[in-house]
Amino acid sequence: MKRKQTAITLLLILCLASPLFAAPPVAEIMKTMDNVMELEADISVKAVITDNKVNQGIKIFESLYFRKDKTDEFLIIITAPESDKGNGYLRVEDNFWMYRQNTRTFQHINRDESIMGTDAKEGDFEKRKLCELYKPQLDAQGHEVITEETLGKRPVYKFTLIAKVNDVTYPKVTYWVQKDNFLTLKTQSYSLSGTLMQTAYFPQWTQVQGKYIPIQHIYIDEFEKGNKTIVELSGISLKKLDPKIFTKAYLEFLSK
Amino acid sequence: MKLIVMLSIRNLFRQKRRSLLLGIAVGFGMMILVLANSFSHGISDNLFNRVVVYMTGHLEVSIMEKSRFYNRNIRDKDRMIKTIRDNVKGIKEIVENVSIFTRCIGNGKNDNAALVGVEMNKEMEEYLKGCLVEGTVSDFVRKDIENPVLLYADKAKALNVKRMDVVKVRLLTLTGQQQSARFTVAGIMKTNNLFESMAIFVHLKDLKPLIGYRPWETGTLQVNFERLNDPRYITTQADALFTKLKPRTAFIHGSVSRGKIAKNATVLGFFNTDEAKKIMAQRLRIVQGALPLPKSKGNAMVTESLARSLRLKVGDPFTMKYRNKFEKKEIANTYTVAALFNADEFASKNVVLLQEESFYKTYLEDLPAPAAAPGKDFFVPNGKSGLSPVFSPEWKLLERSATGDEWLKKIHAMNKTRWKGPSLDVGTMYEKASDILKMESALKIISFIAVLILFFIILIGVVNTLRMTIHERTREIGTMRAIGMQMNDVRNCFMMETVFLSFFSCVAGTLAACVLMGVAKLITIDTRSFFSIFLVDKHLYFLPTFSSIFFNIFFILLITAATSYFPARRAARLSAAEALRHFE
Numbered sequence: 083m084k085r086k087q088t089a090i091t092l093l094l095i096l097c098l099a100s101p102l103f104a105a106p107p108v109a110e111i112m113k114t115m116d117n118v119m120e121l122e123a124d125i126s127v128k129a130v131i132t133d134n135k136v137n138q139g140i141k142i143f144e145s146l147y148f149r150k151d152k153t154d155e156f157l158i159i160i161t162a163p164e165s166d167k168g169n170g171y172l173r174v175e176d177n178f179w180m181y182r183q184n185t186r187t188f189q190h191i192n193r194d195e196s197i198m199g200t201d202a203k204e205g206d207f208e209k210r211k212l213c214e215l216y217k218p219q220l221d222a223q224g225h226e227v228i229t230e231e232t233l234g235k236r237p238v239y240k241f242t243l244i245a246k247v248n249d250v251t252y253p254k255v256t257y258w259v260q261k262d263n264f265l266t267l268k269t270q271s272y273s274l275s276g277t278l279m280q281t282a283y284f285p286q287w288t289q290v291q292g293k294y295i296p297i298q299h300i301y302i303d304e305f306e307k308g309n310k311t312i313v314e315l316s317g318i319s320l321k322k323l324d325p326k327i328f329t330k331a332y333l334e335f336l337s338k
Numbered sequence: 339m340k341l342i343v344m345l346s347i348r349n350l351f352r353q354k355r356r357s358l359l360l361g362i363a364v365g366f367g368m369m370i371l372v373l374a375n376s377f378s379h380g381i382s383d384n385l386f387n388r389v390v391v392y393m394t395g396h397l398e399v400s401i402m403e404k405s406r407f408y409n410r411n412i413r414d415k416d417r418m419i420k421t422i423r424d425n426v427k428g429i430k431e432i433v434e435n436v437s438i439f440t441r442c443i444g445n446g447k448n449d450n451a452a453l454v455g456v457e458m459n460k461e462m463e464e465y466l467k468g469c470l471v472e473g474t475v476s477d478f479v480r481k482d483i484e485n486p487v488l489l490y491a492d493k494a495k496a497l498n499v500k501r502m503d504v505v506k507v508r509l510l511t512l513t514g515q516q517q518s519a520r521f522t523v524a525g526i527m528k529t530n531n532l533f534e535s536m537a538i539f540v541h542l543k544d545l546k547p548l549i550g551y552r553p554w555e556t557g558t559l560q561v562n563f564e565r566l567n568d569p570r571y572i573t574t575q576a577d578a579l580f581t582k583l584k585p586r587t588a589f590i591h592g593s594v595s596r597g598k599i600a601k602n603a604t605v606l607g608f609f610n611t612d613e614a615k616k617i618m619a620q621r622l623r624i625v626q627g628a629l630p631l632p633k634s635k636g637n638a639m640v641t642e643s644l645a646r647s648l649r650l651k652v653g654d655p656f657t658m659k660y661r662n663k664f665e666k667k668e669i670a671n672t673y674t675v676a677a678l679f680n681a682d683e684f685a686s687k688n689v690v691l692l693q694e695e696s697f698y699k700t701y702l703e704d705l706p707a708p709a710a711a712p713g714k715d716f717f718v719p720n721g722k723s724g725l726s727p728v729f730s731p732e733w734k735l736l737e738r739s740a741t742g743d744e745w746l747k748k749i750h751a752m753n754k755t756r757w758k759g760p761s762l763d764v765g766t767m768y769e770k771a772s773d774i775l776k777m778e779s780a781l782k783i784i785s786f787i788a789v790l791i792l793f794f795i796i797l798i799g800v801v802n803t804l805r806m807t808i809h810e811r812t813r814e815i816g817t818m819r820a821i822g823m824q825m826n827d828v829r830n831c832f833m834m835e836t837v838f839l840s841f842f843s844c845v846a847g848t849l850a851a852c853v854l855m856g857v858a859k860l861i862t863i864d865t866r867s868f869f870s871i872f873l874v875d876k877h878l879y880f881l882p883t884f885s886s887i888f889f890n891i892f893f894i895l896l897i898t899a900a901t902s903y904f905p906a907r908r909a910a911r912l913s914a915a916e917a918l919r920h921f922e
Contacts, residue, residue, distance in 0.1 A: 136448065175633075176756050190753050248513040274511065277518040305508050305518060306441065306448055 108218035108226045108241045114264045116211045121293045124323040125149045127315050129158075131198070136308035143198050146336075148327050155328040159336045160198065168337035171197060174328055181330075183337045188330055215250050216243035230261070233268060237261045252279065265294055270304075278304045290318060342827055346834035350842075353807065360803050361843040363796045364894065367789055368847030369854065371890050374785030376855060376880040381872050382778035383881045390771040395433060395560025396572050397426070397579070398767075401733055401760045403702065405752050411512060413705055413760075414663070415556045422561060425582045426575045430564045433457075436542060436557040438549055440509040444497025451493055453507065455542035455557075466527070472501045473525025478539075485544050486524035492535035494526045501526060505538075511550035519548055530875050554664045569768045580738055580764045585731040587719035588701055591709030592660025594640075594690060596648045602709075603644055603688035604717040605658060607697025607730030607759075614728045621724050627652035627677030630693055637676035637693065644688040645678045652677065658690060662704035669704045683725050687717035694730045695758045701730075702760065733760040742772035793894070797901045804836060804902055808909040815909055816918035825910040832906035833899055840898040844891045855880040 131143040144162035149155070159170040168183030171191075179188045218226040219242040228241040238258045245253040252271035259266050265287050271280045286298040295318060303309035326332055350357050399418060403409045412418050419432055436455035442448065456462055458479060466475050471491065478486050487505065489497075499505055505521045521540065529535050551557070563572060590605040608614060610632045618629070630637035638658075640650060650656055652675050659670045673692070681689075709716055719729060736752060739745040745765060752761050808815070815828060858878050865873075873879065 190756075245515075248515060251514065251516055253515050271516070273508070273516040273518040275518055279508070279516050279518065305506070306443060 105228045105230055105239055108228050108243075109213070111228075111239060111241070111259060111264060112212045112216070112218075112243070115259065115266065116213055118264055118294050120211075121290070121295070121320075122151050123291065123320050124151070125295075126317075126319045126321065126323060127295075128317040130314045130316075132312040132314075133198075134308075134310045134312075136306065145198075148323055150323055150325070150328060153328075157328055157333060158197070159333065166198065169198075170333045170337055172328065172330060172333050179330065181333050181337060186334065212243070215245060215247055216255065217246050218242075219244050219254070231258070233258050236267065238267060263294070266296075280304055288318065290320060342831050342834060345831055346838055349831075349835050350839055356803060356807070357839055360799060361839055361846070363799055364840050364843035364898070365847035365850065367792050367796050368844045368890065368894060369851040370792065371785065371789040371894075372848050372851035372882060372887060373854060373880070374789065375782060375886045375890070376851070376882040377878070378778050378781035378785060379883060379886070380879040380881040381781065384872065384874055384879050386767065386771060390767050391562070394765070394767045394770050395435070396563050396767055397561040397576050398435070398558050398765050398770075399561070399579070399583075399762070400558035400765075401762045402752070403698075403760045405755050405757050405761065407749055407753065409512065410557050411551070411702075411760075412556050412559060413554070413702055415554055415559070418559055421582060422559065422579060425579050426561060428563050428571070428575070430562045431459075431461075433560045433562065434542060434556040434558075435560045436545055436549065436551060437537075438509050438545075440507040442497055442538070443506040443508075444499040445503060447496060447498040449493065449496040450536075451507075451538045452536045453487075453509070453540050453545055454537045455545040456539045457542050466525070469527040469530075470525050471528050473523075475525075477501075477524040478541075480524065483522045483524060485519060485521040485540065487521040488525045488527055488539040489523055490527050490529040490535045490537065492529040493538065494523065496535075499523050509548070511548075513550060515550075517548055517550075530873070552664070569766070572766050573768065576764050576766045577738060580735070583735055583762060583764065585733045585735060585762070587721060587726060587729045588697070588732045589717075589719055589729075590658075590660050590701060590706040591716050592658055592706070594644060594648065594656055594658050594688065596650055596654065596656045599648050600659075601644060601647050601688050602716060603658070603690050604719075605660075605690045605692060605697070606719065607694045607701065608691050608728045609694055609730065617725065617728050621681055621683065623680045625678045625680060627675065630676040632693065632695075634676070634693070635696055636673050638673040638696075639677045639679055639691040640675055641684055641687070641689045642678045642680050643686055644690070645675065647688075650675050650678075660704075661707045663707045664705070666707065667704075669700065671700055681725065683723040684717050689717050697730050698759050730759055733762040736761055736763045738764065739769050742770060745769050793897065797897065800836060800898060800901050801905060804832065804905045808832065808905055812909075812912065813918060815912055816914050816916070819912070819914035820918060829903075829906045829910035832909055833902045836902035836906075837895055837899050840895055841891070844894055848887055848891075852882070855882070 126146065126148045129145050129147050131145070133141045133143065135141075142163065143160060143166065145158050145160045148157045153174075155174050157170065157172050160166045160168065170181040170183075172179045172181065172188075178191055180191045181188050218228075221227050226241065228239055231238055231240050238260055240256065240258050242254065242256045253274050254272040254276070256270045256272075257266055258268040266284050268284070269282045270278055271282070273279050281302045281304055283300040283302075284296040284298065285300070286296065287294045288297045289295075295315065297315045297318075299311075299313040301311040301313075303311075399412070399422065400410050401412050403411055415434070422432060423429065434455065434457070438453050440451055440453050442451045458475075463475055466478070466488070470488070473488070477483075478488055480486060483502075484504075489499070489505075494500070497505060501523055503523050505523060506518065507521060508516065508518050511517050521538070527534075546553070546556070561575075563575070588607060592603060592605060593600045594603040595601070608618070615629065624639075625642050627639075630639065638656075640656075645651065648656060654675050655672055656675065657670055657672050659668055661667070662669050673690070673696070679691075719726065734757065736748055739748050748763075818828060819825075859880065861878065862876050863873055863878070864876055
């Protein structure tokens with residue numbers, strides 16, 4: 083009898099306490115994810131992109147990336163290989179230009195155009211909050227779908243987001259986010275028809291001024307098997323950047 | 339004259355060997371000229387009527403949104419088709435042009451391709467029957483296979499697929515989203531040239547939703563005419579259509595509400611330009627708040643009377659609702675009041691002004707249905723008010739361009755404006771493919787110069803031969819002059835001899851060219867290089883025209899007549915007595 087009472091009591095305590103241990107709402111996780119990555123500062127970083135395409139071999143691009151979060155401007159200058167050295171990209175307000183060093187010309191391009199022939203697009207460099215672009219996927223009962231899993235020994239939350247706007251590349255993305263610090267470890271991105279198009283891993287992060295930056299990204303093309311892109315960031319600096327950097331003249335100067 | 343002609347013709351047969359050799363030389367030159375002109379004409383005819391016309395039609399109407407060339411969407415297809423039919427004569431057909439570049443995955447091989455939407459009609463059926471090497475037309479229309487497509491043999495080989503294999507494709511939709519699909523190879527067609535190998539035909543009704551077109555939308559509209567190869571007629575029709583496509587002011591008749599209170603209102607967009615701001619400063623009186631900044635989204639200006647009836651002040655949200663044209667669905671958008679204003683143009687009407695970006699975002703996505711009963715609250719823009727230049731139009735009409743270069747400059751200029759609304763262009767294939775016309779002209783000039791050099795050499799022979807002939811026939815000239823033939827007749831006799839020889843040689847050269855063309859056409863050239871665009875069905879393509887042949891003959895006769903004039907004149911000036919005394 084006593085044992086039965088203890089069991090019932092324990093069960094009651096567990097039922098009452100269970101909300102404390104439940105996963106937080108996805109919307110909250112999204113806000114936290116935006117918050118931990120939102121760096122309201124200037125940033126300059128060296129990026130190495132290793133692009134491995136089937137039947138085309140490996141191409142390695144090195145570039146310098148400058149960004150001003152306040153005005154959402156950025157500049158990319160390619161420093162290697164020799165054939166692409168001096169080429170660059172500049173975004174100021176609504177204008178996005180590609181600069182070709184051999185012809186010394188600027189050309190307007192759009193946000194869904196490829197950067198250096200890789201899978202990266204201009205839209206990927208824009209500062210847009212997850213909360214503004216996506217909303218949690220709901221089940222038939224209208225509840226958010228979120229599970230707790232382990233990814234390489236790390237406890238994560240897994241949830242799926244559906245695009246709220248139609249100018250994002252992937253209308254559906256599944257996230258694996260670390261439980262302790264809300265950093266994204268893995269994403270799987272789907273096309274409009276629901277086909278898995280890309281798996282991305284973010285195994286390494288660095289902390290700068292209390293915010294987090296992924297210093298290694300691995301993008302695996304799930305549609306065209308064998309294609310893979312690795313992005314590695316280094317030399318991160320938060321030193322204030324001169325606004326003159328985000329001008330066509332400076333990009334031309336850098337490319338010489 | 340008849341005597342001179344007869345003498346000239348008779349004299350041709352007197353020195354048969356000499357005449358034959360000279361005739362062969364002139365005929366050879368004529369043959370090269372006809373071959374070269376026919377080949378260059380054939381190239382441009384092939385490119386125009388077998389490649390370009392299928393890419394652009396004779397006349398094409400396109401609407402590019404957000405100043406992006408590849409963002410082409412005619413939102414109200416039926417209205418545009420009606421406008422075209424009402425204002426363009428001699429139409430054979432109007433075709434919806436929907437196509438997109440994709441990445442395709444076959445059996446262990448990947449390649450790029452262009453998906454081209456097609457509608458099955460009699461012409462398409464005839465074309466397919468003529469070029470399908472695997473599968474039949476009925477396979478393409480089967481409903482039991484997933485997304486049937488037709489590939490050219492080259493593409494099938496590149497993707498390592500056969501009939502009934504599956505090809506996966508990846509593409510970007512109109513809004514830049516990733517899309518993927520599976521297609522079943524229903525048939526394989528023989529490849530005629532390099533351009534064809536890129537295309538994969540898919541049913542238009544299957545392709546449009548994949549890209550993001552709704553049933554009432556389309557990419558561009560291509561108009562094909564009954565009368566082909568008539569640039570002037572087609573350009574005239576394009577110009578006529580252009581004048582009828584001047585845009586009106588875009589507006590939405592809907593209702594504006596806050597809480598339970600709702601009022602009918604007209605929603606207009608306004609330009610962000612300095613010019614527009616200047617006009618607004620003159621004609622609008624802002625009572626509260628300020629003009630919304632260009633980057634501010636969702637901010638609106640509301641007439642004071644409307645604000646009063648809804649108890650709105652600056653910073654308050656409100657909902658604007660209207661019914662869309664095609665789905666008859668109610669569209670609701672929420673905006674924030676940035677300013678209250680008055681304007682004489684609107685009198686007491688309820689008007690909401692939105693930044694052009696916010697306005698076009700809803701206007702284009704959901705074209706408004708006309709207001710059921712335009713009431714006294716609705717402002718109807720008539721294009722005559724002082725504020726009209728400020729309001730967003732249905733589209734911006736791009737100026738007509740005469741050449742490919744002008745067209746390119748126009749598109750670059752449009753791209754630079756970054757305007758958020760739609761830009762409409764009316765173009766013909768002659769402008770867009772003017773480089774092909776230039777290429778044909780260049781080829782003609784090159785072949786003409788080459789043949790001129792050849793003729794220069796031939797005419798040296800003509801002059802030399804004529805001098806020898808005159809020298810040999812000096813006594814004959816003396817005899818003719820002695821019996822009363824005049825100087826002019828002597829001169830004309832020699833000239834006509836040369837001209838007749840040239841004429842007969844030209845005719846023979848033309849016939850030889852025709853025979854050579856016939857023989858050359860029989861040779862099969864199986865190549866995948868750029869040269870294949872000049873071939874039709876793996877054979878050389880010549881297109882001789884009567885006008886160019888007659889021009890060439892006339893030109894050759896003219897220069898041989900000119901060349902023979904001087905020696906003939908010298909012969910005519912010989913004195914009869916001296917000529918009779920001449921001994922060789």
